[in-house]
Amino acid sequence: MGFLWLMIWFPFYDVPSGRSGSRSRSSTTSTATGGRPRPAARRLAAPRAWLPSDLGFIVAKFLTDPVWWFFLIWLPAYFLQTRGLDIKKSWIHLVTIYVIVTVLSIAGGWLTGAFQNRGWTVTRARKTGMFLFALCVLPILLVTRAGDWSAVLLIGLAGAAHQAWSANLFTTTSDVFPKKDVGTVTGLAAWRARSAAFSSRG
Numbered sequence: 001m002g003f004l005w006l007m008i009w010f011p012f013y014d015v016p017s018g019r020s021g022s023r024s025r026s027s028t029t030s031t032a033t034g035g036r037p038r039p040a041a042r043r044l045a046a047p048r049a050w051l052p053s054d055l056g057f058i059v060a061k062f063l064t065d066p067v068w069w070f071f072l073i074w075l076p077a078y079f080l081q082t083r084g085l086d087i088k089k090s091w092i093h094l095v096t097i098y099v100i101v102t103v104l105s106i107a108g109g110w111l112t113g114a115f116q117n118r119g120w121t122v123t124r125a126r127k128t129g130m131f132l133f134a135l136c137v138l139p140i141l142l143v144t145r146a147g148d149w150s151a152v153l154l155i156g157l158a159g160a161a162h163q164a165w166s167a168n169l170f171t172t173t174s175d176v177f178p179k180k181d182v183g184t185v186t187g188l189a190a191w192r193a194r195s196a197a198f199s200s201r202g
Contacts, residue, residue, distance in 0.1 A: 057176075060169055061189040068162055071155070083148055093152050100156030101163055108133065108164025109171075122175055130168050136161035 075097065079090035108129070115125035140158040143151045173182045 057169070057173060057185060058189040064162070064166065064169075065190075068159070068166070071159055071162075075155070079148075082144075083151075085148070093148065096152050097156045097159060100153070101159040104157070104160030105163035105167065107160075108167040111164075112168055126168050126172060126175070130165050133161045133165040133168070 075094055076087055076090065079085040079093060080087075083090075085093070111132070112125045112129035115128060116122060120128075137158045139154050143154045146154055170186065173185050177185055
């Protein structure tokens with residue numbers, strides 16, 4: 001499916017720097033050393049050459065993505081082992097959780113955008129929003145004492161908060177890195193995050 005999507009995507013892909021009258025963001029982005037930015041593909045291939053901004057995004061993805069994959073893989077077993085609900089009975093709980101996550105996670109972009117509309121800087125808006133979303137995960141600690149549907153609400157809230165936090169984390173790449181580096185940084189961080197998630201299953 002991925003290769004099929006690539007076949008459809010390539011003919012329509014338009015390199016921003018190739019457009020007439022366009023100005024690449026990367027050409028105006030300076031590095032801490034004041035020199036020409038080192039290509040992300042080469043820099044990120046050598047961990048010793050990582051910049052603090054590279055490391056911050058990669059570590060954040062590495063530490064938080066496994067939590068989301070854990071929720072996705074663990075939920076059916078959780079309802080079966082702790083509440084005696086097999087998939088034929090717990091499917092409605094699972095669907096409800098995913099609906100809650102889908103709807104509430106949209107707040108991730110809306111809230112930080114609202115902060116920026118009030119005159120906040122991008123950095124302040126993102127950090128404040130991500131801090132609030134992180135706090136919204138904490139009620140999950142009460143899930144072992146909650147009833148079935150209360151647990152659904154708590155898990156849904158935690159999942160939505162995580163996704164809202166993650167959405168803002170993804171956006172920080174376009175805030176910090178030149179356009180030509182965004183895909184490379186995001187891809188490498190996602191790869192390391194997936195590796196951590198699969199390792200945690202063991």
